[in-house]
Amino acid sequence: MKISCEIAEDLLPLYLEDTCSKDSRAALEEHLQGCPACRAKLERMGRPLPEVQGADAPRLADYGRKVRRRRRQTAVLVLVITVSAAFLLALTGLTVREMRRPVHVPTVEEGTWNLTAEDLETTAAAVDGYVLYTNYAQIQVTVCSEAGGAVLLRDAASGSMIQTAEVEGGTDSCTFTMLTSARRYIVDCGDIDGGAAVTVSEGRSFWRSLGEVLRDLVRL
Numbered sequence: 001m002k003i004s005c006e007i008a009e010d011l012l013p014l015y016l017e018d019t020c021s022k023d024s025r026a027a028l029e030e031h032l033q034g035c036p037a038c039r040a041k042l043e044r045m046g047r048p049l050p051e052v053q054g055a056d057a058p059r060l061a062d063y064g065r066k067v068r069r070r071r072r073q074t075a076v077l078v079l080v081i082t083v084s085a086a087f088l089l090a091l092t093g094l095t096v097r098e099m100r101r102p103v104h105v106p107t108v109e110e111g112t113w114n115l116t117a118e119d120l121e122t123t124a125a126a127v128d129g130y131v132l133y134t135n136y137a138q139i140q141v142t143v144c145s146e147a148g149g150a151v152l153l154r155d156a157a158s159g160s161m162i163q164t165a166e167v168e169g170g171t172d173s174c175t176f177t178m179l180t181s182a183r184r185y186i187v188d189c190g191d192i193d194g195g196a197a198v199t200v201s202e203g204r205s206f207w208r209s210l211g212e213v214l215r216d217l218v219r220l
């Protein structure tokens with residue numbers, strides 16, 4: 001179909017936006033093949049006219065659509081990554097805060113070591129002289145000794161044994177779990193070399209704190 005330069009000019013913006021009908025596109029492309037003036041106009045309007053035959057033009061439009069789709073996909077991907085990174089960062093921040101949170105440090109009776117407030121650093125020989133309080137349902141014992149050995153957890157009131165664990169030579173830890181803030185505990189390093197350095201703490205760990213944070217989130 002032959003069209004005039006005036007009609008071609010009207011169609012150029014639609015052609016550039018890729019919104020004209022198939023027939024208009026075909027007619028315009030046919031016109032452009034034979035009209036340097038309108039080709040120049042198209043070039044001025046922003047997109048250089050590709051030196052292609054009519055048959056290649058649809059492929060070109062396809063290419064344009066693909067580029068736009070890829071740009072959209074990239075934008076969505078960037079958004080997803082940004083949101084995920086922000087979420088992970090927030091979660092890590094909350095977890096670290098949870099680890100350090102001075103969890104409502106309760107006042108405990110005199111003569112009891114409050115592990116919620118402060119770790120206990122002592123020796124294997126002296127550690128059973130302390131009555132221990134935990135508000136974290138667990139007690140972690142880190143021993144730095146040559147040979148390692150058994151670590152016992154006793155009930156402070158009755159002296160009866162609650163749990164036992166083993167530590168290896170070098171620096172090693174064991175953790176007693178499922179404890180309660182209602183009881184008081186004594187850690188006994190029994191057969192471990194008396195001079196060995198012993199650290200007793202609630203053993204707040206990243207993963208356990210992360211668990212606490214996630215549980216709080218679920219509860220919200």
Ligand SMILES: [Zn+2]
Pocket residue numbers: 004005006008031035037038
């Ligand atoms: Zn023309």
